[in-house]
Structures are given as C-alpha cells and as structure tokens.
Amino acid sequence: MSRENGLKKFTHSKLFLPLVSLAVVLLVNLIKSPAFFAITVKQGVLYGRLIDVLNRGSEVAILAVGQTLVVAVSAGTDISVGSVMSLSACFTTMLLAGFGVNTTNTIVMPLALGILAGILMGGVCGAMNGALVAKLKIQPMVATLILFNAARAIGLLLNNNQITYIRYEPYKWMGNFLPHVPIPTPIIVAAIVIIVVSLILKKTALGMFIQSVGINSRASRLVGLNSTMLCFLCYVICGLCAGTAGMVASSRIYCSDSASIGLNYEMDSILAVALGGNSLGGGRFNMAGSIIGAYTIQAITTTLLSFGVSTDQAPVVKAIIVIAIVVVQSPVFQDYLENRRNRKASAAKGVA
Amino acid sequence: MKKKKVFNGNNILLLITLVLFIGMYTIGCIVYADKGFTHLQTFLNILITNAALIVVASGMTCVMLTGGIDISVGSLIAMDCMFLAVSMSRWHWGAIPAILVVLLIGIVFGCVQGYLVGYLNIQPFIVSMAGMFFGRGMTAVISTDQLSITQDANRLFYTWANAKIPLPAFLGYTNKKGKVIAPFLRPTVIIALIVLVLVAFMLKKSRFGRSLYAVGGNETASKMMGLNVRRTKLLAYVLSSFLCSIAGILYCLNTMAGSVQQALGFEMDAIASAVIGGTLLTGGVGNVFGSFVGVLINGTIVTIVNSNGKLLSSWANIATAALLCFFIILQSIFAAIKDRSK
Numbered sequence: 182m183s184r185e186n187g188l189k190k191f192t193h194s195k196l197f198l199p200l201v202s203l204a205v206v207l208l209v210n211l212i213k214s215p216a217f218f219a220i221t222v223k224q225g226v227l228y229g230r231l232i233d234v235l236n237r238g239s240e241v242a243i244l245a246v247g248q249t250l251v252v253a254v255s256a257g258t259d260i261s262v263g264s265v266m267s268l269s270a271c272f273t274t275m276l277l278a279g280f281g282v283n284t285t286n287t288i289v290m291p292l293a294l295g296i297l298a299g300i301l302m303g304g305v306c307g308a309m310n311g312a313l314v315a316k317l318k319i320q321p322m323v324a325t326l327i328l329f330n331a332a333r334a335i336g337l338l339l340n341n342n343q344i345t346y347i348r349y350e351p352y353k354w355m356g357n358f359l360p361h362v363p364i365p366t367p368i369i370v371a372a373i374v375i376i377v378v379s380l381i382l383k384k385t386a387l388g389m390f391i392q393s394v395g396i397n398s399r400a401s402r403l404v405g406l407n408s409t410m411l412c413f414l415c416y417v418i419c420g421l422c423a424g425t426a427g428m429v430a431s432s433r434i435y436c437s438d439s440a441s442i443g444l445n446y447e448m449d450s451i452l453a454v455a456l457g458g459n460s461l462g463g464g465r466f467n468m469a470g471s472i473i474g475a476y477t478i479q480a481i482t483t484t485l486l487s488f489g490v491s492t493d494q495a496p497v498v499k500a501i502i503v504i505a506i507v508v509v510q511s512p513v514f515q516d517y518l519e520n521r522r523n524r525k526a527s528a529a530k531g532v533a
Numbered sequence: 534m535k536k537k538k539v540f541n542g543n544n545i546l547l548l549i550t551l552v553l554f555i556g557m558y559t560i561g562c563i564v565y566a567d568k569g570f571t572h573l574q575t576f577l578n579i580l581i582t583n584a585a586l587i588v589v590a591s592g593m594t595c596v597m598l599t600g601g602i603d604i605s606v607g608s609l610i611a612m613d614c615m616f617l618a619v620s621m622s623r624w625h626w627g628a629i630p631a632i633l634v635v636l637l638i639g640i641v642f643g644c645v646q647g648y649l650v651g652y653l654n655i656q657p658f659i660v661s662m663a664g665m666f667f668g669r670g671m672t673a674v675i676s677t678d679q680l681s682i683t684q685d686a687n688r689l690f691y692t693w694a695n696a697k698i699p700l701p702a703f704l705g706y707t708n709k710k711g712k713v714i715a716p717f718l719r720p721t722v723i724i725a726l727i728v729l730v731l732v733a734f735m736l737k738k739s740r741f742g743r744s745l746y747a748v749g750g751n752e753t754a755s756k757m758m759g760l761n762v763r764r765t766k767l768l769a770y771v772l773s774s775f776l777c778s779i780a781g782i783l784y785c786l787n788t789m790a791g792s793v794q795q796a797l798g799f800e801m802d803a804i805a806s807a808v809i810g811g812t813l814l815t816g817g818v819g820n821v822f823g824s825f826v827g828v829l830i831n832g833t834i835v836t837i838v839n840s841n842g843k844l845l846s847s848w849a850n851i852a853t854a855a856l857l858c859f860f861i862i863l864q865s866i867f868a869a870i871k872d873r874s875k
Contacts, residue, residue, distance in 0.1 A: 258658065313858075317865040320814045322602070322658075324861065326805060331854030334847030342845050448662055461656045493677055493793050497670030500663040504649065507660075511653045 195458050199473040202456060202506055206480045213488070227363045230483065238479030239367035240266070240426040240443075243374050244450035245475040247307075247419030249459060249466050250378075253395045254415040255314055256463030257321025258451050264332035265306045265423040266443030270431030271336030273299030274345040277352070284346040292351055299431075300424035306332060307420015308413070315412035329447070336439040346436040356433030367429050374425060378418070379468060391415060395463035449478055456506055546811040546867060550826045550860070557833050565840040573704050574716045579832035581718070584725040585610065585784035586802060586831070590810075590824040591732040592776030593803040598736075598745045599769045600752070600816025601650060601657035606777045607799030608668030609642060611792075613781025615672045615680070618791030622686035623676075628693070632782055639778025640771060642668075647770030651763040665800070672793050679792040682785070694786045696720050721783040728779060733821045745769060749816025805853060806831055809860050830856065 210217040210230070220229035244262050251259045277288040277295040288295070306328055313324035359366050382388035390411055393401045398408045423443075430442045455461060456477055457470025481502055485495040508514055562571045569575060580587075589606050596603045613635045620626040620634070642664065649660045684691045697717040704716050736742035744765045747755040756762050784796060808814070809830055810823025831853060838849040 313861065317862060318868070319861050319865050323804075323808055323814050323857075326801065326808070327854045327858045327861070329801065330805070330857065331851050334850035334854075337847045338845065338851075342847070448665070451658070452662065455656070455659050461658060491673065491677065493673030494670050496666035497674060500665075500667035500670065503659070503663045503666070507655050507663075508649070508653060511655050513653045 195467045196470055196473070198506075198510055199457050199470045199477065203473055203477045203480065206477060206484060210480070210484050210487075213484075222363065225361070225363060226358050227365070230487070232365065232368075234476060234480050234483050235368050236365040237367075237483065238476045239371040240430055240446060241449045241453055241478060242371045242472050242475040243422050243426040243429070244446060245453035245457070245471040246374055246378050246468065247415075247422030248450040248454050249457070249468055249471040250391060250415040251321065251419045252451075252454050252459060252461055253463055253466035254391045254412050255321045256395060256461070257314070258447075258454075258461065259307075259310060259325045259416065259419050260322055260447045260451075261306065261310060261325040261328035261332060262419065262423040262426075262450055263443035263446035263448075264329050264336075265303050265420060266427035266430055266446060267437075267439045268306065268332040268336040268339075269299040269303045269424040269427035270437040270442050271339045271345075271439050272302045273428065273431065274347055274437035275339045277347055277349075278345050280339075281341045282345065283343055284348065286348050288347065288349050288352070292349075296355070296428050299428050300421055303420045303422070303424020303427060304417055305420070307417040307423070310420065311413035311416030314416060315409045333439055336437070340437055340439060344436050344438050348435065353432055353435050356429050356431070356435075367433075370425065370429055374422060375468075375472060378422075382468065387411075387414075392465050396465070450475070452503060453478055456503075458510060546860075546864065547820075547823050547826070549863065550810055550823060550830070553856075554826050554830050554833065557830065557837070561833060561837045561840070565837070568840045570836075570840055572706050572716070573700075574706075574714075575836065577700075577716055577718055577722070579829060579836055580722045580725075582787065583828050583832045584719070584721040584787065585780040585796075586799070586806065586828050587725040587825060588728050588776050588780040588783060589799065589803045590806045590828050591729055591821045592773035592780075593800075594807050594810075594812050594819055594821050594824045595732065595736070595745055596657075596769050596773045597804075597807055597812050597814060598749045598816055598819055599766055600749045600814075601766065601769065602804070602814065603646070603661045603664075603770065603773045603777075604658070604800040604804075605642070605646065605661040605664030605668055606773070606780075606803055607796045607801075608665045608672065609639065609774060609777045610781040610784050610796040610799055611794075612668045612672045612675070613638065613778055614785040614788065614795050615675045615791035615793070617690075617782065617785045618680040618682055619676050621682055621690060622680055625686075628687050628690040631690075635782060636775065636778050639774045639776075639781070642778075643771035643774030644767070646774065647767035650770060651766035669793070672791075672795075676791070677793060679790065681790040690786075691789075693720060694789055698723070719786075721786050724779070725783060728776065729821055729825055732776070736820060741765070741768060746817055749818075751817070802831060805857055809857060811860075811864070813864070 207217075217230045220227055220232060222228070248259060248262065251257070273295045276290050276298055277292070278285040279289045310325050310328060313319045313327070314321050355366050355370065357366060390401070390406055393404075394406060394408045394411050398412075402408045426446070427443060431437050451461075453474035454471045456474030457467055457472070459466050459470060481499055482495060485498055486492070490498065558576075589610070593603060593606065616635055616638065617631050620631040621628065646660050646664050649655050650657045682690060696719065698720065700716045700718065702713050702715040706714060736745065744755065744760050747758070747760055748762050748765045752762055785791070788795070806827030807819065807824045808827070810819065810825070810827035812819025812823060834852045834856070835849045838844050838846060838852070
C-alpha cells in the first residue's frame with residue numbers, strides 16, 4: 182500500500198511529466214542505437230552522444246534558469262535573451278580585440294575582465310528590461326521586444342559591422358575544453374550557474390518571495406515585500422544568465438557572429454520553462470523542471486540530427502513533440518483523464 | 534461631454550502616432566529631398582513593400598485584442614511562398630488552384646492553433662511558437678532550394694505580380710530628361726487596403742468584432758454575459774492565419790520567390806507595428822488603423838536609413854526599437870494618469 186502511495190506521489194509530483202518526456206526521448210535513442218549511452222575517452226576528453234547533449238544544451242539550460250525566475254515573478258517572458266547573448270558576445274570581442282579589429286591573435290585586455298564585462302553587459306540589458314517591467318508596469322513581452330530588436334543590431338555596430346575572430350587559445354576554453362579537464366567546459370559553467378542560483382534560492386527566502394510576488398504582487402506588497410525590487414532583480418539575474426550563455430556560445434566558435442549567436446534561443450528557453458511543467462502564468466515555479474526541459478529540447482534536436490533529419494526540417498518534429506507535451510500537461514486534458522478514470526472506477530464498482 | 538469621450542487616452546495615443554509619422558516623413562522629405570524622398574512614389578513604395586505586413590498586422594491586432602498572440606505568422610508566410618513557388622514552377626499548377634490551396638492551408642493552420650488556445654486553454658505564446666517551428670520546418674520539407682517564379686512557370690501569376698496601376702500623371706514628377714514619370718501602385722496594395730477596411734469594419738460593426746473586444750477586456754465577464762469565449766478565440770486565430778495566408782500571397786507577388794529564410798522576424802515587425810499603433814498586449818484595446826500607421830512608421834524608418842546610404846541597416850532596427858520604447862513609456866504614462874483619475 183505504502184509503495185503504491187509512493188508511486189502515486191511520484192506520478193503526481195510536478196517533476197513527473199518532464200522526467201517522463203526526457204525518458205521517452207532517451208528511450209527512442211536507445212532503441213535506435215544502443216551506442217547512445219556509450220561514453221568513451223578520446224585524447225583525454227570525454228566523447229559520446231550523452232556528453233554531446235549535455236554540452237550543447239548548456240546555453241539553453243543557463244537561459245532557462247533566468248527565464249524561470251522571470252516567468253515566475255512577472256507572468257511574462259523575456260524574449261530578448263537570444264539578442265542579449267549576441268550583444269554580450271560582441272561587446273566582449275570588441276573589448277578583447279579592440280574596436281574595428283577584424284581578427285586577432287593577441288588580446289588587448291585581460292581575458293577575465295573581458296568576459297566579466299560581457300556578463301555584466303547582459304546584466305545591464307536585464308536591468309533595462311527590469312526597469313521597464315517592474316517600475317513602469319509594462320507587459321514583459323513588449324518591454325523585452327525593444328532589446329530583442331535592438332541588442333543584435335547594437336552588437337553588430339560594436340563590431341564595426343563584421344565578425345571579430347579571437348584566435349587566442351584561452352578564449353576557446355569556455356566553450357570547449359580546459360586543458361587537462363575531460364569534461365566540456367560548458368557543462369561545468371552550466372552546473373556552476375545552476376548551483377549558484379539554486380543556493381541563493383534555497384538559502385535565502387528569495388525563492389519564496391518571488392513566488393509570492395508572482396501569485397499576487399499587490400498582496401505581497403501589502404505584506405511588506407518590495408515587489409518592484411524583486412521583479413527588477415529577477416530580470417537582472419535573467420540578463421546575467423543571458424550574458425553567461427553568450428560567453429559560452431561565443432567561445433565555442435571563438436568569434437562573435439552577431440547574426441547567428443543566440444538565434445531562436447529565446448524560444449528554446451521559454452519552451453524549456455513550459456516543458457518543465459511551469460505555468461507561463463507566473464507564480465509557483467520549478468527550477469529543476471526547467472533545466473530538465475532544456476536538456477529534453479537538446480536531446481530531441483540531437484536525436485533528430487542523428488536520424489538524418491536536416492537542420493531546416495527538424496523544427497517540424499520539434500513542433501509536434503512540443504504540442505503533444507503541452508496538450509498532455511494541459512489542465513483540460515488532465516481533467517478529462519481524471520473523469521475517465523473516475524468513471525471507470527465507478528463502473529467497476531457497479532459490476533462488483 | 535461627448536467631446537471628452539472622443540479624446541480619451543487611446544485616441545490621443547493614435548493621434549501621437551499619426552503626428553509622429555507625419556513628422557518623420559516631413560523630416561525625411563527635408564533631409565533627403567535630393568534623393569527623391571518628396572516624390573509620391575516613395576510613399577507608394579512603402580505601401581508596396583509593406584502590403585503583406587499591413588494584412589498580417591490587421592490579423593495580429595485581432596488576436597491581440599483577445600489578449601493572445603500569434604508568432605507563427607512569419608513562418609506561415611514562408612511556407613505559403615514556398616508552396617506557391619513549388620506548385621507553380623515544379624508541379625505546373627495554375628495560379629488560382631495554388632492560391633486556393635494556400636488559403637485553405639491558412640484556415641486549417643488557424644483552426645488547429647485556435648482549438649489548442651481556445652478549447653484546451655494552452656498559452657497562446659507556446660501554441661503559436663510550435664506553429665512557428667512547424668511552419669518553418671514544413672517550408673524546408675516542401676523544398677530546401679531557393680526557387681523563383683519565372684514568367685515561363687506561370688504566366689498569369691507573373692502578370693499579376695508585374696501589373697502596375699498608374700495614377701494620374703500630374704501626381705508624378707519630371708525626371709532629368711524632361712520625361713514625366715507617373716506614380717504607380719501594385720494590385721497587392723489595393724488588396725491590402727481592402728482587407729484593412731474590411732477588418733476595421735468588422736471590428737467596429739459586427740457581432741464577432743465586438744466580442745473580440747469583450748473577450749480581451751474581461752474574459753470572465755464576457756463568459757457570464759453569455760458570449761462563447763472559446764469559439765471567439767478559435768475564430769480569432771483562424772482569422773489571423775487566414776489573413777496571414779493572404780499576406781503570404783501578397784508577399785510572394787512582391788518577391789516572386791520561395792526560400793526557407795523568407796519573412797524571418799516578420800512576426801516581431803507585426804507585433805511592433807500593432808504596439809506602436811496603440812494595441813495593448815493584455816487585450817481589449819486597439820484598432821487596425823493604429824496598426825496601419827505603425828506599419829507606415831516602420832516603413833518610413835527603413836526608407837530613411839536606405840536613403841542615407843551610408844548608415845548600416847542595423848540602424849533601422851535600433852530606431853524601431855527606440856520608437857517602440859518611446860511608445861511603451863507613453864502608454865504606461867497614460868495608463869498611470871487613468872489610474873489616478875479613477
């Protein structure tokens with residue numbers, strides 16, 4: 182009996198559906214090619230499909246952390262994260278290479294300082310979004326539409342309308358491998374971001390405050406919470422996450438391709454939040470769900486590519502999977518299932 | 534008393550939008566007079582290039598009135614263009630069957646999205662995002678090539694695309710050789726303007742139009758009043774996707790090509806136009822003429838940047854964003870004033 186209860190508790194927990202979705206995707210892979218889970222060591226670094234999913238999914242996972250907070254606190258989405266990634270990357274390469282320099286082997290500024298500046302640039306963008314949403318009470322999607330349009334364009338201007346290459350070995354570390362470390366650095370970066378944010382949420386009351394503002398911002402203010410400040414803070418965190426993701430993406434290709442860095446990442450990050458079982462209507466949030474959602478998306482993409490579906494065509498399958506998952510998670514469908522189960526149960530009773 | 538009602542906050546916003554457009558256009562005329570900015574044709578060209586956007590923005594406004602959003606429009610247009618290109622140049626279909634199929638695709642697409650939003654209560658953003666992925670992916674499934682519709686492929690479609698509607702010559706200008714060049718319009722503009730007027734009329738006078746405002750204004754209240762909220766939402770998405778298909782045809786007539794990368798970011802242009810025109814994303818407030826002026830402002834910015842020649846095209850994005858920022862802050866100030874007067 183208690184075991185059954187335990188199972189019921191699990192199936193009713195918020196993490197159940199996201200985990201099942203991920204499991205199904207992985208299972209499909211396992212059936213298709215048993216070698217999916219194989220992890221080998223080549224030239225001192227880890228290789229394998231699973232590592233690849235974790236590696237490539239890092240940016241979306243980092244973005245999903247920030248996006249979850251934004252969705253929870255303001256019942257809206259930050260659609261500027263992809264563009265902000267691009268702007269941060271361009272800002273860093275401009276600082277490191279100097280304005281107008283097209284390609285460089287040496288950097289004019291300490292690497293750590295440049296990367297820090299890029300991440301802070303994300304924070305500044307987040308602060309602008311936050312000010313518009315929290316202080317001026319503008320709908321989040323409209324407020325972030327501004328930077329969605331402008332950030333990529335500003336990044337292009339910062340780089341003098343060209344792609345700046347930084348062929349300086351340590352710059353590649355963040356997106357590839359650190360010397361003598363077998364794990365791809367993006368995984369480490371994502372883990373650090375996740376751990377730091379969840380520690381802040383767990384060790385302070387911030388997580389609870391954010392949920393309370395998201396559920397009822399006026400009531401929270403009357404209780405004595407600074408709703409405006411909390412909302413602002415969430416957007417800044419989201420911006421910092423976007424900046425970090427931008428650094429990783431730029432370091433992967435050791436340049437700042439403003440047109441391609443972070444393209445459609447805002448969609449993926451919002452999708453991750455929704456797949457994680459979070460309501461886009463704000464309020465209660467589930468960080469672990471969002472992160473699982475992020476890796477699910479990456480797993481789907483990797484799976485499709487390994488099946489030989491072209492990059493352009495992959496979105497069709499992605500769309501169908503997304504719709505299937507959200508329909509299953511929708512309250513109407515859940516009610517329908519519940520009703521059917523009840524009817525079956527009562528019918529069974531009637532027979533007995 | 535009645536006079537006061539005419540000048541409520543939303544009308545003032547529309548007025549400011551209009552004044553801003555005229556102001557921007559005048560500045561353009563003064564600064565770039567030597568580059569033909571003052572010619573009527575420049576203005577007509579803005580209409581010609583943005584005919585599709587006008588239609589999409591009208592549909593977007595209807596969806597936004599219900600408090601929803603439809604970000605699938607850009608990829609739906611790409612899919613329509615690709616279908617038109619493939620069906621006419623590869624399968625040798627006639628222009629009319631191809632167009633009918635495209636319109637049907639739009640209605641089916643809208644039905645699915647509308648059902649998911651209205652009846653299954655899934656967030657519009659997620660549904661239309663899936664629609665966006667689906668449309669873009671389907672485009673690639675149809676064909677990954679860059680196809681263009683030539684005269685040989687379909688004579689009728691080609692004639693439509695190149696048809697010019699000349700305006701009286703006195704509206705034109707005399708070029709350096711002393712020849713009078715009359716301004717002209719394309720049929721696409723006429724279709725777009727007809728759609729615009731029809732949608733405006735529908736929003737003002739028809740039962741469906743008024744229920745769009747009601748649902749967006751207060752969903753619970755409209756349900757209690759006996760409006761069929763679910764059906765209204767469904768129909769809003771059907772209308773948006775249908776208009777989007779019309780826009781896809783207009784877009785194709787303008788570009789005469791199909792490619793996977795077509796109409797990228799179109800959805801954001803449409804949303805930006807609607808917001809600049811005074812439509813609120815929360816629903817219940819807005820009208821299509823505002824969105825129309827929004828489209829014109831967008832077009833003017835691009836034309837000014839192009840006329841300058843030295844400016845990078847990214848300045849157009851930055852200018853649009855700055856303008857968006859200005860309008861959003863203006864809207865929130867008006868909202869604050871309204872709150873205080875209550």
